[in-house]
Amino acid sequence: MTTPEEKFQALIDAEEKVEPPDWMPEGYRKNLIRQIAQHAHSEIIGMQPEGNWISRAPTLHRKAILMAKVQDEAGHGLYLYSAAETLGVKRDEMQELLHQGKHKYSSIFNYPTLSWADMGAIGWLVDGAAITNQVMLTRCSYGPYARAMVRICKEESFHQRQGYEILIRLCQGTSEQKEMAQDALDRWWWPSLMMFGPHDSESTHTEQSMEWKIKRVSNDDLRQQFVDMTVPQAEYLGLEIPDPELRWNPERGHYDFGEIDWEEFWRVVKGNGPMNRERLEHKVRAWEEGTWVREAAAAHAAKKAARAA
Amino acid sequence: MPPQDPDDRVSALLAHADDNLVLAQRLGEWIASAPELEIDIALGNIALDHLGVARALYTHAGDLQGEGRGEDDLALGREERDYLNLLLVEQPNGDFARTMVRQLFFDAYQTPLWEDLSASDAPVLAGIAAKAAKETAYHLQYSSSWVIRLGDGTEESHRRAQDAVGALWRFTSELTEDDRASYRDEWERLVGAVLGEAKLEVPEDPYQRTGGRHGYHTEHLGYLLAEMQWMQRSYPEMKW
Numbered sequence: 001m002t003t004p005e006e007k008f009q010a011l012i013d014a015e016e017k018v019e020p021p022d023w024m025p026e027g028y029r030k031n032l033i034r035q036i037a038q039h040a041h042s043e044i045i046g047m048q049p050e051g052n053w054i055s056r057a058p059t060l061h062r063k064a065i066l067m068a069k070v071q072d073e074a075g076h077g078l079y080l081y082s083a084a085e086t087l088g089v090k091r092d093e094m095q096e097l098l099h100q101g102k103h104k105y106s107s108i109f110n111y112p113t114l115s116w117a118d119m120g121a122i123g124w125l126v127d128g129a130a131i132t133n134q135v136m137l138t139r140c141s142y143g144p145y146a147r148a149m150v151r152i153c154k155e156e157s158f159h160q161r162q163g164y165e166i167l168i169r170l171c172q173g174t175s176e177q178k179e180m181a182q183d184a185l186d187r188w189w190w191p192s193l194m195m196f197g198p199h200d201s202e203s204t205h206t207e208q209s210m211e212w213k214i215k216r217v218s219n220d221d222l223r224q225q226f227v228d229m230t231v232p233q234a235e236y237l238g239l240e241i242p243d244p245e246l247r248w249n250p251e252r253g254h255y256d257f258g259e260i261d262w263e264e265f266w267r268v269v270k271g272n273g274p275m276n277r278e279r280l281e282h283k284v285r286a287w288e289e290g291t292w293v294r295e296a297a298a299a300h301a302a303k304k305a306a307r308a309a
Numbered sequence: 310m311p312p313q314d315p316d317d318r319v320s321a322l323l324a325h326a327d328d329n330l331v332l333a334q335r336l337g338e339w340i341a342s343a344p345e346l347e348i349d350i351a352l353g354n355i356a357l358d359h360l361g362v363a364r365a366l367y368t369h370a371g372d373l374q375g376e377g378r379g380e381d382d383l384a385l386g387r388e389e390r391d392y393l394n395l396l397l398v399e400q401p402n403g404d405f406a407r408t409m410v411r412q413l414f415f416d417a418y419q420t421p422l423w424e425d426l427s428a429s430d431a432p433v434l435a436g437i438a439a440k441a442a443k444e445t446a447y448h449l450q451y452s453s454s455w456v457i458r459l460g461d462g463t464e465e466s467h468r469r470a471q472d473a474v475g476a477l478w479r480f481t482s483e484l485t486e487d488d489r490a491s492y493r494d495e496w497e498r499l500v501g502a503v504l505g506e507a508k509l510e511v512p513e514d515p516y517q518r519t520g521g522r523h524g525y526h527t528e529h530l531g532y533l534l535a536e537m538q539w540m541q542r543s544y545p546e547m548k549w
Contacts, residue, residue: 028475047349049343055338058540058549060330060364063337064357070340071353071363078346116540116549166549194453282341290344292469295403296462 014211017143020086021143028212031205032142033087034103036216037094040080043073045279049113050122058116065162066119070103072155079151083144099284101271108191112274118185125185125192125230131156132226133196141213166231171237180240185234186242193257194265196223203276227255237265319370320393322381322434324522325422326366330384332415333360334537337400348405351451355412356443365437372433377417385509385541389524389531396521397480399530403473405461410473412452417499420443420486421492433462454504460507471509478512482518 004011004023011018018024047070054070057063081091097103108126113119134156137149151163170181197203197219217225227246234241245258267273316529327438336356343349367380378386399416402408423445426438459470485493504511540549 028401044346051341055334055536056539058544058547060367060384061381062358062549064360064364067337067340067353067357069359071357074346074350074353078350081346151423154421169549174544176544176549244527261387286344290405291347292463292465293459296459296466299466300458300462 004049009012012141013234015213017146018141019143028214029087031209031212032145033084033094035205035209036080036084036087036145037089037097038104038106040077040084040094041098041103042109043077043080043107045105045283047073047077047231048279048282049109049111049275050119052113053116053119056116057119060120062166069123069159076152076155079148083148086144095287098279099287104196105279106195106270107194107265107273109279110268110276111187112275114187115180115184117167117200118188120163120166120189121184122169122179123159123161124233125163125188126195127156127163128194128225129192130177131160132222132229136216136222139216139228145214148210150163150185150301155222167239171239181237182239183241189242190260190264193223193227193260194268196220196226198262199264202239202249224254227257231255315373315519319373322370322373324368324393326363326370326383327392328363328398328415329366331358331364331392331394331533332398333357333363334533335398335400336401336408339408344405350409355448358441359447360442362437362444365440369433369437369530381541384415385538387527389534391524391529392526392534393522393524394530395480395483396527396528397484398519398525399521400477400480400535401529402475404469405455407476408475409452409455410470410477412448413503414477414481414484416445416449416452417465417487417503418492420449420499421495422489425492449499453499454506456503456509457507458543460504460509468500469506470507472507474504475512478514479516479518482517483521486519487501487522 005025008018008024008028009020018028049075050066050070054063054066057066081094084094094103099104106239108129113122131153133152135150136145140149149212167181167184168278170177182222197206200206200220203219204220206215210218231241231246243258246257247256249256260278268276271277326384333356336359339352340349340356343352363384364380367383371378371383372381395415395418397411400411402411406426410415419441423438427435427442429435434505455472459466461467480494486494493505
């Protein structure tokens with residue numbers, strides 16, 4: 001007779017998926033809820049900085065792409081919340097925790113989008129960093145999350161290409177456009193590296209998550225992968241990465257790069273980045289202003305049901 | 310019948326394109342601010358449909374004009390007085406009831422419009438209209454279902470929906486004036502059925518405001534265009 005614990009461990013060891021009806025340790029469930037909810041919240045809050053440029057997109061073509069991209073993010077939010085719901089938590093509960101500041105979202109969205117080039121930089125760097133993080137999640141041990149990530153990664157890789165393409169256009173354009181692109185890279189580079197989280201030695205969740213095969217690669221390894229992938233892309237654009245310590249290290253076969261400003265990292269995580277307050281206020285306001293709509297829908301549905309009965 | 314004046318054909322295309330672009334711009338303002346995630350996605354999709362129709366029409370108008378003007382020249386390079394959209398679509402979003410009532414009035418107009426134009430003997434226009442007709446069927450279903458829910462929901466939602474009908478009614482005769490008069494019966498039938506089920510009243514005040522099709526707008530359009538055209542005007546002659 002195998003115990004539920006042994007059965008669970010056997011699934012993990014065999015690289016098979018844990019599914020909603022399976023027994024799982026409480027810590028595994030909690031860890032997953034935290035991570036998936038945070039991921040879903042990031043998609044939703046992430047709609048704001050890009051939504052900020054929909055009305056001002058420079059061409060109709062760019063406007064259409066940007067609108068579709070922000071809609072994709074709403075869609076990602078939806079299926080991530082659904083994946084989390086398979087673990088026994090409701091979307092409204094997760095949203096409420098976000099509104100109370102008890103759930104986090106990716107700090108990257110606490111930076112402002114100040115020019116059109118930021119739409120390029122977000123696609124290239126932020127979506128690029130997200131993909132680096134998320135590709136490993138398609139192999140995550142929890143089935144619903146892994147499957148959601150397959151689709152999300154496909155869309156994210158399209159987002160990344162469109163962002164990079166915006167920057168190619170700017171870098172082939174006038175000096176004013178190229179300056180716009182460089183300014184965006186200057187502002188988004190370090191926050192993008194911060195997206196991989198603290199050093200492995202400082203990361204509280206990494207070890208357990210890797211044992212449970214929720215997470216498959218460590219923060220520092222992912223960050224290195226991202227830098228190695230991105231530096232040649234910056235060179236192709238003719239833009240300069242704002243890191244004087246960045247250089248190829250032939251012995252390691254990787255780029256060496258400077259140290260993240262961890263003070264800034266923790267400041268933003270703790271709620272004091274440039275846009276933390278605005279992002280959360282906007283989200284809460286939209287939700288509260290929509291209360292009467294949701295109530296009306298519920299009231300109408302109840303009336304209809306009563307009439308049908 | 311004499312052949313149509315090509316300029317008039319271009320103006321007619323621009324008018325429809327402007328309707329759809331201005332409405333897409335308004336709907337885009339809801340993104341990341343809607344009452345519920347599903348609504349956010351739906352409004353974004355509807356905005357994208359209108360934007361798509363606008364782009365096709367601008368491109369076609371530019372081709373007919375034959376002066377080398379593309380969609381962006383026509384959308385982002387024309388002044389407020391040259392914009393020919395209906396006043397209804399430039400009205401601010403207001404609350405969700407205001408937006409949904411605006412959508413219902415417009416969708417009920419575009420329903421007979423696309424049906425009519427899809428039978429046009431101009432093949433490009435007929436193609437655009439046939440595609441738009443399918444999208445409009447969905448838009449109308451969406452706006453109708455929400456106006457009914459809000460009108461026959463709670464006391465508050467009923468009040469807001471009734472306020473919206475009252476505020477926007479004065480922009481509705483313009484929808485079916487001039488050469489669009491033949492759409493009136495269908496419009497009244499579609500809107501009347503929804504308002505009836507939603508328990509909403511048509512205002513008694515007969516006042517109507519028109520002029521959009523002649524470039525005589527409300528004051529809202531200037532701000533919308535200023536924002537939408539800002540990049541093209543600040544950085545002229547650049548490729549994006």
